[in-house]
Amino acid sequence: xxxxxxxxRDNYLTHEYGVKSWLLTQDHKRIALLYLxxxxxxxxxxxxxxxxxxxELLTPPGDLVSSQxxxxxxxxxxVIMIFLFMIPSIPATLGNFLVPMMxxxxxxxxxxINLLSWYIFMAGGALVMYAMLIGGVDTGWTFYTPFSTxxxxxYVILTAVGIFITGFSSILTGLNFIVTIHRMRAPGLTWFxxxxxIWSMYATSIIxxxxxxxxxxxxxxxxxxxxxxxxIFDPSLGGDPVLFQHLFWFYSHxxxxxxVLPGMGIVSEIVSVYSRKKVFGYxxxxxxxxxxxxxxxxxxGHHMFVSSQSVYASLVFSFLSFMVAVPSAIKVFNWTATLxxxxxxxDTPMLYAFGFIGLFTIGGLTGTFLxxxxxxxxxxxxxxxxxxxxxxxxGGTMMAYLGGLHYWWPKITGRMYxxxxxxxxxxxxxxxxxxxxxxxxxxxxxxxxxxxxxxxPEFQIYHVLSTAGASVLAVGYLIPAIYxxxxxxxxxxxxxxxxxxxxxxxxxxxxxxPENFEITPVVTHEAYDYSILEEMTVG
Amino acid sequence: MANHSLAxxxxxxxxxxxxxxxxxxxxxxxxxxxxxxxxxxCCYTVYRSLYPAAFxxxxxxxxxxxxxxSTAVLICSSFSMACAVNxxxxxxxxxxxxxxxxTILFAAAFLAIEMSEWHGLYQxxxxxxxxxxxxxxxxxxxQLFYSLxxxxxxxxxxxxxxxxxxxxxxxxxxxxxxxxxxxxxxxEISGLYWHFVDLVWIxxxxxxxxxxxHVHQG
Amino acid sequence: MSEHIVTKKQYGYVFxxxxxxxxxxxxxxxxxxGKLNVVVALVIATIKATLVVLFFMHxxxxxxxxxxxxxSGVAWLAxxxxxxxxxxxxxxxxxxxxx
Numbered sequence: 001x002x003x004x005x006x007x008x009r010d011n012y013l014t015h016e017y018g019v020k021s022w023l024l025t026q027d028h029k030r031i032a033l034l035y036l037x038x039x040x041x042x043x044x045x046x047x048x049x050x051x052x053x054x055x056e057l058l059t060p061p062g063d064l065v066s067s068q069x070x071x072x073x074x075x076x077x078x079v080i081m082i083f084l085f086m087i088p089s090i091p092a093t094l095g096n097f098l099v100p101m102m103x104x105x106x107x108x109x110x111x112x113i114n115l116l117s118w119y120i121f122m123a124g125g126a127l128v129m130y131a132m133l134i135g136g137v138d139t140g141w142t143f144y145t146p147f148s149t150x151x152x153x154x155y156v157i158l159t160a161v162g163i164f165i166t167g168f169s170s171i172l173t174g175l176n177f178i179v180t181i182h183r184m185r186a187p188g189l190t191w192f193x194x195x196x197x198i199w200s201m202y203a204t205s206i207i208x209x210x211x212x213x214x215x216x217x218x219x220x221x222x223x224x225x226x227x228x229x230x231x232i233f234d235p236s237l238g239g240d241p242v243l244f245q246h247l248f249w250f251y252s253h254x255x256x257x258x259x260v261l262p263g264m265g266i267v268s269e270i271v272s273v274y275s276r277k278k279v280f281g282y283x284x285x286x287x288x289x290x291x292x293x294x295x296x297x298x299x300x301g302h303h304m305f306v307s308s309q310s311v312y313a314s315l316v317f318s319f320l321s322f323m324v325a326v327p328s329a330i331k332v333f334n335w336t337a338t339l340x341x342x343x344x345x346x347d348t349p350m351l352y353a354f355g356f357i358g359l360f361t362i363g364g365l366t367g368t369f370l371x372x373x374x375x376x377x378x379x380x381x382x383x384x385x386x387x388x389x390x391x392x393x394x395g396g397t398m399m400a401y402l403g404g405l406h407y408w409w410p411k412i413t414g415r416m417y418x419x420x421x422x423x424x425x426x427x428x429x430x431x432x433x434x435x436x437x438x439x440x441x442x443x444x445x446x447x448x449x450x451x452x453x454x455x456x457p458e459f460q461i462y463h464v465l466s467t468a469g470a471s472v473l474a475v476g477y478l479i480p481a482i483y484x485x486x487x488x489x490x491x492x493x494x495x496x497x498x499x500x501x502x503x504x505x506x507x508x509x510x511x512x513x514p515e516n517f518e519i520t521p522v523v524t525h526e527a528y529d530y531s532i533l534e535e536m537t538v539g
Numbered sequence: 540m541a542n543h544s545l546a547x548x549x550x551x552x553x554x555x556x557x558x559x560x561x562x563x564x565x566x567x568x569x570x571x572x573x574x575x576x577x578x579x580x581c582c583y584t585v586y587r588s589l590y591p592a593a594f595x596x597x598x599x600x601x602x603x604x605x606x607x608x609s610t611a612v613l614i615c616s617s618f619s620m621a622c623a624v625n626x627x628x629x630x631x632x633x634x635x636x637x638x639x640x641x642t643i644l645f646a647a648a649f650l651a652i653e654m655s656e657w658h659g660l661y662q663x664x665x666x667x668x669x670x671x672x673x674x675x676x677x678x679x680x681x682q683l684f685y686s687l688x689x690x691x692x693x694x695x696x697x698x699x700x701x702x703x704x705x706x707x708x709x710x711x712x713x714x715x716x717x718x719x720x721x722x723x724x725x726x727e728i729s730g731l732y733w734h735f736v737d738l739v740w741i742x743x744x745x746x747x748x749x750x751x752x753h754v755h756q757g
Numbered sequence: 758m759s760e761h762i763v764t765k766k767q768y769g770y771v772f773x774x775x776x777x778x779x780x781x782x783x784x785x786x787x788x789x790x791g792k793l794n795v796v797v798a799l800v801i802a803t804i805k806a807t808l809v810v811l812f813f814m815h816x817x818x819x820x821x822x823x824x825x826x827x828x829s830g831v832a833w834l835a836x837x838x839x840x841x842x843x844x845x846x847x848x849x850x851x852x853x854x855x856x
Contacts, residue, residue: 100550107550109560175567182822183560184550210833213571217578221690228668230686231679232582238679243585246841247578297836301844311851313844515549559820566823570830577834584838585845607783611776618772621763621813628762734813741805745782745798753789 011414011511026111027514032097033412034118035088040481042084042125047474049077054467062454070453071138072154078141083163084125086393087255090262091208092121092173094404095201097412099177101505101512102195104186104521109179117172124165131158140451142252145233145244149225157226160219167216170258174208177201186504188523195503195527196285200265203289207254207261207296215251218244242307249300257296260360260392261289263400264331267353270403271335273501274350275342278528281334288327295324305376314373321371328364332357347499348422352403355430359395363388366441381451384444387437395433402429402480409484410498414511415491421483429476435469502528558724565728569735572698576739579691583746586683591751593680598751600665601688602656606748609652610740616645617737620706624730627713630720635713639706642733646703653696660685688747695743698736705729761818771812778805 012029022030053073056064065073096114100107108114131137137159139148148156181202185194221232222244231237233244272279279285301309301317335357344350366388370376379385409417443462448455455463497506502525508517525532551557587594619641626634657666664672667686675681709729712718718726782801790797811817816827 105550109550110564111548111550171568171571175564175571178567179560179564182563183556209567209571210574210829213573213575214578214837217575217694221578221582224690230667230689231683232686232690238586238590238683240585240589242844243582243841246844247581247837250578250837250841297833298840301840304844308848310844310847312847313840316840316843520552562819563823563826566826570826570833573830573834574837577837580834581837581841585841588842588845603783603786607779610779614772614775614779617775617809617813618768621768621772622765625763625765625768731814734809737813738806738809741802741809744779745786745802749782749786749798750795752786753791753794 009509010513011509012514013414013511015514024115026107026115028096028100028108028111028114029412029512029516031114031118032093032095035092035096035121038118038122038125039085039088039093042080046077046081046085047477049073049080050470051474053077054470056453057455057463058467060455060457060460065453067453068138071140071451072136074451075137075140076132079128079137079159079163081393082141082255082259083166084128086259086397087166087170088121088173089259089397089401090266090404091177091201091204091258092118092169094266094401094408095177095204095262096173098197098408098505099180099201100184101411101508101516102198102503103181103184103189104504104517104523105180105184106515106517108176109184110176113172114176117169117176120172121166121169124162124167124169127162127165128159131155131162142248143219143222144248145222145225145239145241146235148222149233150229150236157223160223164216164219164223167212167219170208171212171216174205174212177205178209181205186521186523189504192283192286193523193526194286195265196268196279196282196289197262197265199286200261200268200289203293204258204261206290206293207258211251211254211258211297214247215255218247218251221247242304242309245304245307245309246300249303250297253300253303254293254296256389256392257292259397261292263356263360263397263404264289266400266404266407267335267356268331269501269503270349270353270407271338271357272528273407273499274347274353275339275344276500276530277338277342278526278530279334280337280340281330282527284330285334288330291327292324295320295327299324299371302371302376305373306380318371318373322368325364325368328360332361332364346423348417348419348426349403349407351423351426351430352399352406355426355433356396356399356403359391359399359430359433363391363395366391379444381449382444383440383448383450386450387440387444390437390440395437399429399433402426405480405484407499408505409487410494411505411510411512413488413491414494415487415489416494416498417480417487417491418483421479425476425479425483428472428479432469432472432474432476436466436473437469439463439465439469500530500533502530502532554721561724561728562731565731569731572735576691576694579687579694580742580746583687583691586680586687587746587751590677590680590683593677594684595751595753596676597665597681597684597688598747600660600663601748602659603748603752605652605656606744609649609656610744612645612649612652613737613740616642616649617734619645620730620733624723624727627718627723627726628720630718630723632713632716632718635718635723635726636710639710639713643703643706643710646699646706650696650699650703653692657689657692691743692747695736695739698739702729702733702736705732761815763812763815763818767812771808775805775808 012027022034025031052065056062056070062070135155137154137156139152139156143156143160181198224230225232225234231239233239233241235241268279268285299317299321301313302321305314370379370385370388406417406422439462443459448459494510496508496510504521504523507521547554547557551560619638623635623638623642626638660666661670664670665685666689667682671682673681706729709726712725778801782798785797786794810827816824
């Protein structure tokens with residue numbers, strides 16, 4: 001019966017064959033897989049750079065690579081991981097696949113624009129790759145002026161233009177999601193019946209639409225300034241480099257929420273399913289996503305406490321930064337409250353969700369340390385900051401992304417992954433991650449600055465621990481990479497709703513038909529109402 | 540359903556939903572455009588608040604007459620674009636083509652005026668990066684004024700050029716009879732884009748040509 | 758969504774007002790009003806922009822959602838300017854030793 005499900009029904013994977021059917025597809029599910037392939041490649045590449053960095057840092061002297069090469073390594077690691085992996089990671093893959101399915105639509109509002117955004121992303125990515133191959137870039141992912149505009153001897157313009165281009169792909173994805181969520185919901189699917197993943201994607205899209213254009217124009221100005229030396233950010237010509245930082249962080253701080261909000265959405269889904277309970281305080285969790293999106297735009301100055309920004313502005317930004325902690329904490333408390341008295345099963349996605357909650361909490365709390373003016377001056381540009389944002393990005397988003405991939409893998413491919421291996425890898429990732437980044441909090445607090453390829457010997461023990469952890473983490477990522485590929489062909493065929501979840505995406509076949517639903521679903525219940533499943537099985 | 544088989548794409552239930560989605564999408568896009576130009580407006584605001592005197596000196600080298608004329612030309616183009624949308628709504632094919640042609644002519648006139656202005660500034664030695672020879676007083680900040688002037692008007696001109704491309708496409712489609720009173724969304728959406736281009740200029744004109752003319756000694 | 762067709766006559770009125778305002782603002786720039794020059798020019802520009810948005814771009818007749826989108830675009834631009842200026846304006850307030 002189950003085998004028959006997979007092999008006989010027409011689905012989006014078997015509907016058409018051939019390279020052209022993929023490269024010209026307008027099906028959001030196939031475009032999601034195109035993105036998945038692209039960002040997996042970029043993740044691997046960013047990981048390679050991280051590996052070289054960690055190996056270099058095993059010993060105090062700079063013996064493996066020169067300082068110039070090291071500058072390029074951490075810059076490319078940052079540029080690739082942030083702009084080519086993290087920003088599109090969850091929205092463009094799982095979001096693309098799930099947004100129409102979760103709201104009961106046949107596709108996104110603008111399928112052609114969706115495909116276009118993938119090509120734009122690839123074009124921007126190709127430009128960055130080209131810059132990398134002919135010599136790389138050494139400004140740090142932040143492109144601070146005047147170094148980037150006047151002094152750097154690397155391919156700044158090419159890389160900046162590459163990121164400028166990928167920005168439009170991000171804008172178009174966000175725009176598509178907002179229109180889709182507003183206009184394409186199935187009958188009966190009111191705003192407060194939406195899955196929380198949709199709320200978080202909606203909040204993410206708001207940031208993409210309102211924030212990304214500012215970084216685009218800023219990088220454009222950097223390229224112009226570097227090309228023509230006309231003074232816009234050049235202090236020797238009367239320009240103000242701190243203005244660049246304002247414009248840069250106006251996007252790049254909210255961009256952190258572009259990266260982590262979708263992860264929060266995934267965790268809300270997973271926590272509910274594996275504790276068989278409605279998410280505690282649904283409306284608070286939903287609105288906290290929007291609150292994070294909006295408040296996230298008010299705090300960018302906390303990246304600039306030591307940049308000669310006015311002390312008064314720093315005070316304002318410090319205060320506002322603490323406010324973001326409120327909606328973030330609401331989420332963590334509500335997930336925990338959801339677990340309370342739930343009937344919890346420890347499947348792989350749930351393990352990742354647990355990892356997310358713990359690591360995000362550490363990352364978030366150290367964020368409030370950094371929002372404190374006095375403390376921040378002490379740890380600015382140290383490994384404390386590095387550890388903090390890796391706890392959010394890798395400990396938070398990456399955990400949620402892997403959790404989401406496991407959770408929806410049966411729906412996406414129609415095959416189950418090997419549960420034992422998956423649990424093992426979740427554990428390895430968690431241990432490896434903490435071993436990599438926790439020592440960085442300590443050495444940063446002790447004064448180890450970031451972005452140096454050589455360091456005094458007293459920091460070596462922390463660097464050795466960190467490099468050892470990175471090796472473990474790499475194994476943790478490699479295991480799923482292998483079994484996911486294996487499972488695409490040899491995994492057990494997946495039933496339509498393997499986890500007993502309530503979302504609309506589980507009510508269609510695995511993998512779904514090209515138009516997602518044979519009949520447009522009508523929604524009569526709130527999200528996460530597990531009593532309807534019992535009704536369905538009884539009836 | 541059969542009537543609209545050409546116009547209605549499969550993901551939508553009906554034409555109204557499709558039209559709503561398209562207009563809404565365009566408005567979101569224009570919001571991103573506001574912030575795209577916004578980054579540059581932010582630079583302008585900051586530098587003008589820091590160096591008002593130099594901005595005054597620099598501003599007096601721009602031609603008020605031609606600035607005013609290009610503003611009027613763009614407003615005319617916006618008006619004829621609005622008429623094109625009206626003709627679309629009432630289903631008058633020839634009127635759409637005519638008004639679009641007028642809009643394109645005005646747009647081209649705007650670009651021509653702008654090119655001649657840029658050329659004049661280039662010859663006066665006021666084009667940073669290419670020919671900048673201004674030496675009086677606070678020349679560094681005069682240069683900053685012109686750096687921003689060329690960046691912002693340049694970005695605006697690129698939007699005008701893209702707009703002309705869009706309007707030409709619409710003109711060809713309209714001439715081939717692609718639109719009717721039931722289906723003219725693309726014309727309406729192109730109109731939104733075109734009016735936005737006008738909007739940006741409505742602010743560029745006072746900021747560069749008008750407000751600094753009497754500020755001389757800060 | 759109810760379809761509202763704006764007549765050419767209505768567009769014509771708006772067009773005339775826009776041209777008059779352009780002349781007014783140009784004329785006003787010949788007088789030295791001190792700081793008021795900036796205020797006058799920006800107020801007139803904002804009136805013109807509002808007219809274009811409301812009538813040429815049909816926001817006056819469109820859904821609440823579109824109105825929210827327009828307002829949020831402007832609000833976010835204001836946010837960018839406001840918080841950036843917080844820094845620029847207050848930089849000189851605190852005397853630094855040695856500066």
